[in-house]
Amino acid sequence: MTSEVTNIVVEVLPRFEGYVYPNEATAHPLWGFLIVLYPYITGLVAGAFIMASLVRVFKVKALEPVYRLSLLTALAFLLCATLPLLFHLGHPERCYEIMITPHLTSPMAIFGFVYAWYLMAVLLLELWFDYRQDLVEWSKTTAGFKGIIYRIFTVGVTDVSPPAVALDVKMGRILSVVGIPSAFLLHGYVGFIFGSIKANPWWGNAIMPIIFILSAIVSGIALCVFNYMVLTWIRRHTVEMRCLDTMAMFLFYALLVDAAVEGLDWIHRIYAAEEGFSVMQTMIREKLFYTLNLGQATIGTLVPFLLLGSLQLLRRRVPEMVRRRMISASAAMILIGVLAMRWNVVIGGQLFSKSLRGVMGYKMEFAGVEGWFMGILLLGLPFVILTVLVKLFLSERLPTSGHTPHGSSTT
Amino acid sequence: MRRFQMPPQILRLVLLTLAIVGSYMVARVFLTPATFGQYGWYRGAALEELAARTPVYAGKKACDECHSDILHKLAGDAHKTLSCEACHGVSRTHADDPDILPVKLTGSHCIRCHEANPSRPAWFKQIVVKDHYSGKCTECHIPHQPTQSP
Amino acid sequence: MKTQFNRRGALARLGGILAGVLALPVARTAKAAVQRVFVSSGAARGYDPSKHKWLMCIDVNKCIGCGLCAEACKKENGVPEGPYFRTWIERYIIQKPKPGSGQTRGETLVDSPDGGMHGFPESPVPRDQIEHSFFVPKLCNLCEHSPCVQVCPVGATFDAPDGAVLIDPKYCIGCGFCIQACPYGCRFLSPVTKTAEKCTLCYHRITRGLKPACAEICPTQARIFGDLLNPVPDDPIQKFYEQNRVQVLKPYLGTAPRVLYAGLDKEVR
Numbered sequence: 001m002t003s004e005v006t007n008i009v010v011e012v013l014p015r016f017e018g019y020v021y022p023n024e025a026t027a028h029p030l031w032g033f034l035i036v037l038y039p040y041i042t043g044l045v046a047g048a049f050i051m052a053s054l055v056r057v058f059k060v061k062a063l064e065p066v067y068r069l070s071l072l073t074a075l076a077f078l079l080c081a082t083l084p085l086l087f088h089l090g091h092p093e094r095c096y097e098i099m100i101t102p103h104l105t106s107p108m109a110i111f112g113f114v115y116a117w118y119l120m121a122v123l124l125l126e127l128w129f130d131y132r133q134d135l136v137e138w139s140k141t142t143a144g145f146k147g148i149i150y151r152i153f154t155v156g157v158t159d160v161s162p163p164a165v166a167l168d169v170k171m172g173r174i175l176s177v178v179g180i181p182s183a184f185l186l187h188g189y190v191g192f193i194f195g196s197i198k199a200n201p202w203w204g205n206a207i208m209p210i211i212f213i214l215s216a217i218v219s220g221i222a223l224c225v226f227n228y229m230v231l232t233w234i235r236r237h238t239v240e241m242r243c244l245d246t247m248a249m250f251l252f253y254a255l256l257v258d259a260a261v262e263g264l265d266w267i268h269r270i271y272a273a274e275e276g277f278s279v280m281q282t283m284i285r286e287k288l289f290y291t292l293n294l295g296q297a298t299i300g301t302l303v304p305f306l307l308l309g310s311l312q313l314l315r316r317r318v319p320e321m322v323r324r325r326m327i328s329a330s331a332a333m334i335l336i337g338v339l340a341m342r343w344n345v346v347i348g349g350q351l352f353s354k355s356l357r358g359v360m361g362y363k364m365e366f367a368g369v370e371g372w373f374m375g376i377l378l379l380g381l382p383f384v385i386l387t388v389l390v391k392l393f394l395s396e397r398l399p400t401s402g403h404t405p406h407g408s409s410t411t
Numbered sequence: 412m413r414r415f416q417m418p419p420q421i422l423r424l425v426l427l428t429l430a431i432v433g434s435y436m437v438a439r440v441f442l443t444p445a446t447f448g449q450y451g452w453y454r455g456a457a458l459e460e461l462a463a464r465t466p467v468y469a470g471k472k473a474c475d476e477c478h479s480d481i482l483h484k485l486a487g488d489a490h491k492t493l494s495c496e497a498c499h500g501v502s503r504t505h506a507d508d509p510d511i512l513p514v515k516l517t518g519s520h521c522i523r524c525h526e527a528n529p530s531r532p533a534w535f536k537q538i539v540v541k542d543h544y545s546g547k548c549t550e551c552h553i554p555h556q557p558t559q560s561p
Numbered sequence: 562m563k564t565q566f567n568r569r570g571a572l573a574r575l576g577g578i579l580a581g582v583l584a585l586p587v588a589r590t591a592k593a594a595v596q597r598v599f600v601s602s603g604a605a606r607g608y609d610p611s612k613h614k615w616l617m618c619i620d621v622n623k624c625i626g627c628g629l630c631a632e633a634c635k636k637e638n639g640v641p642e643g644p645y646f647r648t649w650i651e652r653y654i655i656q657k658p659k660p661g662s663g664q665t666r667g668e669t670l671v672d673s674p675d676g677g678m679h680g681f682p683e684s685p686v687p688r689d690q691i692e693h694s695f696f697v698p699k700l701c702n703l704c705e706h707s708p709c710v711q712v713c714p715v716g717a718t719f720d721a722p723d724g725a726v727l728i729d730p731k732y733c734i735g736c737g738f739c740i741q742a743c744p745y746g747c748r749f750l751s752p753v754t755k756t757a758e759k760c761t762l763c764y765h766r767i768t769r770g771l772k773p774a775c776a777e778i779c780p781t782q783a784r785i786f787g788d789l790l791n792p793v794p795d796d797p798i799q800k801f802y803e804q805n806r807v808q809v810l811k812p813y814l815g816t817a818p819r820v821l822y823a824g825l826d827k828e829v830r
Contacts, residue, residue: 100439157423199743
């Protein structure tokens with residue numbers, strides 16, 4: 001978040017250098033901080049889900065302690081994913097049109113369906129199948145409001161016989177397998193929203209969806225690390241180092257692939273140096289200097305890369321305490337870095353004129369729909385929801401059933 | 412064998428899915444605008460609604476109804492391509508009700524086009540106003556027949 | 562959503578069947594006559610959008626940069642004050658190269674103060690240092706393959722059968738995607754209606770047989786408005802074709818504009 005503050009400092013008085021089309025000479029870019037948050041939040045959802053899939057599909061047993069937490073994280077953020085989009089609309093009350101008359105050539109129209117599919121058919125279902133046995137159990141033992149909630153979520157199915165539970169596990173696995181391409185679809189399409197705009201050389205790029213997916217996986221795993229550390233700290237549990245180290249390992253390799261692909265993109269852009277390259281150079285040197293070089297490249301990629309990379313090599317020799325610190329610091333830095341990356345994509349694409357003759361500025365305000373306050377609120381909301389979800393579904397007081405998510409106990 | 416019996420949880424989900432898809436279909440029927448799809452993937456009535464706006468500029472044809480003599484003069488000289496409202500301003504009210512007179516003109520209208528400017532094409536008649544004449548344009552030029560003097 | 566679902570489930574199946582039946586009339590209207598004539602009271606009568614194909618030709622050599630078109634457009638369409646333009650004029654000043662620089666041209670200056678609607682200030686470069694200078698009127702490029710229409714998520718912007726690219730102000734959700742997708746900067750989000758707005762080719766005028774305000778007002782006929790399906794005797798569009806080699810803006814984007822330019826320079830984007 002700090003990375004944006006710097007952009008305000010950089011803001012110089014002549015707001016337009018060179019020529020910008022008259023319609024582009026508005027006070028704010030059309031898509032502001034809310035649209036920065038939108039791919040960020042969606043990416044966290046996709047990443048957290050991929051993280052959970054590691055347990056179920058790829059049977060990484062070390063990650064079992066964070067399986068449910070990652071799924072709940074994905075859910076909490078998915079519930080908020082539409083909000084920034086909704087708030088930035090000129091006519092939010094007309095949003096239903098996107099479902100009623102979706103224009104199928106528009107990547108944005110598919111959003112309603114991809115979102116609904118992902119929420120209803122993948123995430124909620126997987127959670128439901130995973131929790132069903134527990135929900136039935138809890139609904140019997142818990143009284144009061146909580147009990148009612150559990151009962152509602154059982155949807156009236158109380159069959160917890162071994163074959164029924166076995167079916168749950170099987171369904172969960174199928175959903176996870178379906179979920180991985182769905183998560184890619186959910187976030188790949190967000191990348192496509194930008195990548196499909198041929199009018200904008202900063203966005204119109206075939207590998208934009210891939211970059212979005214990879215950075216989403218990185219940020220999602222980082223968020224799970226972050227949430228896991230916070231949860232254990234609140235509950236005064238000890239961190240399971242095996243789990244944390246495994247997460248750090250996946251985080252490192254995800255970051256490696258992400259950095260490689262993003263680097264490739266940059267090499268291509270610089271080498272091809274197509275029309276408008278000079279205006280983009282100006283932009284990188286001036287308008288995006290801090291968010292790109294400091295936020296995205298240094299804080300978001302280079303430092304965590306070195307920290308996590310050194311852990312991969314020297315894990316045995318680093319004391320646990322230091323390792324924990326290094327991993328959580330890397331996770332936090334990656335979370336900031338990916339936010340900076342979204343900023344660079346969304347805001348960066350609007351800081352130069354499509355006439356390729358000038359650059360615009362952006363000064364973020366505190367109040368207003370696209371302001372700081374709203375942004376922080378929208379970033380905080382998923383955590384509030386997550387807290388409620390954790391209280392309800394990850395309560396320590398409730399016994400959990402014996403079945404493991406990857407289903408090794410049954411066949 | 413009574414092998415196949417739908418497990419209860421799957422049955423519930425199938426019903427739930429049907430409920431959701433069904434309510435979506437119903438909502439779609441009620442919320443789709445009536446003329447949607449008339450010409451394409453949009454509200455056909457929008458064409459009419461956009462066309463319903465009242466024009467502001469009356470157009471040369473409207474002027475021709477009463478001032479055909481002036482238009483005839485205009486057509487015979489260098490200003491033949493000019494629209495009446497380019498100089499006389501928006502004259503819709505005047506076209507609707509001839510008693511409401513159009514805006515009075517000043518020389519600045521002439522200068523707007525004829526002031527010398529290096530970006531203007533060379534074929535276009537331009538003057539450097541301060542070197543040209545300090546009086547009224549109409550002292551020497553008839554706007555409707557600019558090649559003639561009064 | 563998961564409560565009382567027994568009743569709901571049954572209802573839903575019923576609803577599904579019902580929906581299928583009810584969807585039929587919608588499908589029927591979709592197929593129904595493209596030939597339908599306008600009937601509403603305010604609109605021009607007898608205009609059939611399928612019987613026209615509008616285009617605009619712009620001769621850069623004729624534009625004198627008076628700004629009457631940009632001004633007329635604002636007045637005609639009630640375009641909000643400020644940086645909102647459905648049409649505007651750009652001034653290009655291409656300077657002579659510095660002697661011995663080995664370049665074909667000097668720096669190119671472009672400006673469009675207030676969309677050019679009040680004319681242009683004096684050239685910032687003295688006349689003897691200017692190699693070329695000219696004005697370029699800009700408006701919606703009437704793309705055959707409009708990227709803006711392609712990306713509209715709800716079908717609020719569309720290619721009308723007569724070739725105009727329009728926005729349904731009652732249906733636009735104001736997401737701004739079309740504004741991002743337009744390569745020519747021809748769209749803006751209106752601060753008044755909170756919807757996207759753009760050149761409608763003065764749809765209320767052309768449906769009444771009038772020219773768009775900009776073409777009507779242009780003193781040098783730099784803008785020629787015409788109909789590809791209804792050539793008039795001594796058609797100015799045909800003449801424009803015969804007399805000029807035409808270009809479009811940003812042809813490499815494959816948008817196939819129907820706004821054709823004569824006398825463009827490579828610097829014009």
